[in-house]
Amino acid sequence: MKVIGKEKILMFDIRQPFAHYREPKVMQDNYIPTLHLPPATTIAGMVSYLIDRRVKSKFRIGVVGTYRNKTVDFIRGEGGEFLKKYELLIKKNYKKLVENDKTDSFKIRDYYDYSKKTIGNRIMHVENLQEVRLKIFFSCEDNELVKSTFENPSKYISLGRKEDFVIGAKKGELVKGIEIEKVKIADKKDAIRNDLLFKNTYIPVELQTKDEEKKEEVEKILNEGVLYSLPKIYQNLESEKKDRVVVNGHYVYLNEHGAYLGNREANVYSFINDKGEKEKLVFNWLT
Template sequence: MKENKKAVRLKLYQNMVNYKKPTSFQIKETYPLPPYSTVIGMVHNLCDYKEYKEMKVSIQGKYHSKVNDLYTRYEFKNGMKYDPERHQLQVGEFGISRGISTAELLVDVELMIHIIPQDQSLVSEIENAFLKPREYPSLGRREDLVTIQEVKAVNIFEEELKEDIELNENFTAYIPLDMIGESIVVDEGISGIGNRGTRYKITKDYKLINHGTAKKPKIFRVWNKIDVLYSSKITAIEDEIIFKDSDNNIIFWA
C-alpha cells in the first residue's frame, strides 16, 4: 500500500436543492450531483480564498426524489424602453418583465465529497473551515443551505486491491471517463450494456481569456470541462490498482 495524499472528506445533507444546468432557461434543470466548480466555489468561499487554489474533487451521493417549484423570473433586453403594456417594472427609462417559471429541486440529498488540494498544507485549513464555518454554507443556489454531518481529514492511498470494492449502496458518482476500464467497471444490469449511465461535461475551473485588445479588453471565461459518466453500481476490481481513502471508499477524483 502506498500513501499518496491527504484529503478532507465531507458528508453533507441538503433538504431541497438545484444544481442548475447552465444551458437550461425556461425550466431550471438540475444536475443529479453538484458540479466540480460548485463544490470548489463553496470551499473557496468558506476558506475566504481570494485567488484560485488548485484541487482535485471526488463527488458521490444520492437523492430521494425530484419535484418542481415556482420562482419569480425577471427578463429585460438591453436598451429596451419601458412599455406599460409589456413591462411590469420600470428602471429609469427601461422596462423589465416579471413572471413565473419552474425550477427542478432534488429532495433529501446526501453527499460524500473528497477535497484534495494540490498544496497539501491547506488540508488542515480546509478542514477547519468546515468544522467552524464563517457563515452558514450553501451549495447550489445561495438559498440551498448545507447541513454538515461529517468533516474528516483522511489519507488517500494507491493500492492493488485484494478483493472487489463496491460503491456505497444506492449511491451514484461522477466518474471521469479516463478512469473507466479494467480497474473501475459499471454494472451492466439486465440490459447487458456495459458502463451504463449518463455522460456529462462538468465544469471544474476556468481561465480568463482576452478576446479584445490591451486598450479595449473583452474578457471571457473559458471553462475546463471534465468528461464524466454519472452512474451507480460501480465496482473497483480485484487485483487492479485504484485510489481509495483510509475508510475504504473509492475515490473518483478530477
C-alpha cells in the same frame, strides 16, 4: 487489486434538506433540470468563498452522494426575451438616464417596470433534490487552513443556489481529516473480488483517447451511466466569477446500482457506517 499508497485528505460530510445543481450548459428555460451531484467547480466555489480565496494551490475534489427523491417546483420569472430587450431599452435611453440623473426624473427602475408590463411573466418549473447527503473528498496544499475555516465558519455556507444551505451530517462535524488508499484495479473480476463498486458518483472519461485499451474501458463505462460535459476547473479561481475561465471535462454519472470497473486507478475510503457495518466508498478525483 494493488495498493499504490495511502494519503491523508479532508472529507466534508454534509446534508442539504434541498438542493439544485444546475447544468451549466442548460439555459434558463421553462423547465430547468438538476444534476444528481454538484460538479467540481460548484464545490470549489463553496470552498473558495468560505476561505476568502486565500488558497492559491489547485484543489482536488471527489464526491459521492445520494438524495431521497426529486421534486419539481414552479416559480414566476420573466419572459425568455425579457433581459435582452430590457438591456436594449436601457442602452437606447442611456443618455436620457445620465442627463436626468440629478433631477431623478428617470430611474432605471422605471424601465424595468415598463419592460415587465410589456413582456410579461412566465412560469418556470425547477427540479429540486430532497434530503441530499454528500461526502466530498478534498485536498490541496493548504488542507489545515481549509479545515480550520470549516470548523469555525464565519459565513453562511451553501452549495448550489444561495438558498441551498449546508449542515454537517453529524452535529458539530462538517469536516474531518481521513485516510484513503490509492489502488490499481486490474479488471472487473478484481473489482468484484475486492468489493470495489463505483456508485453514486461521477467517473471522469477521456472520449478522445487514442489508446485502444482505454477506448474499450470508456465504452464499458458509457454503457453503465449517463454522460455529462461539466466544468472541471477554473483556470483563475482567484478572479471574480464573471471573469473566470472554465475548463470542461466529460463525466459519467453512476447511480445507486453502480458498476464494477477495471483497468483504472481509484481511491478507497473505508469506514464504519451508521449501522455499525464496514463500508467502502470508491471514487476518482474529478480535477
